[in-house]
Amino acid sequence: MAKINEICFIDDDPIQIFLLNKFVQKLGAGYKTTSFSNGKLAFNEMLKRVQESGVLPGIIFLDLNMPVWDGWDFYDAFSRLYGYDVSKVFILTSSLSEDDQKRLHYLV
Secondary structure, eight states, X not given: OOOOOEEEEEOSOHHHXXXXXXXXXXXXXXXXXXXXXXXXXXXXXXXXXXXXXXXXXXXXXXXXXXXXXXXXXXXHHHTTSTTGGGSEEEEOXXXXXXXXXXXXXXXX
């Protein structure tokens, strides 16, 4: 398994971000973490990274329900970036939407 260089959280809930950061700290591996409050901010950063360095986070935790760009908007755009597949994307959401559940089955 490749070394994880960074863990990214894309979620508009500051409490969720806080808890995820605490969880990562408890792992004790010294992972760098970044967070974004919506998919558009996150995508803009990932696009910039691809253009400048090509270094993307090893793991992305993605919420589906967010303002501006939701998780699906981010995922659709992100999955078209060169080198996106170095990142493992994990969906973390409270969504009970049948549409979200059906769409998730296509990703697995």
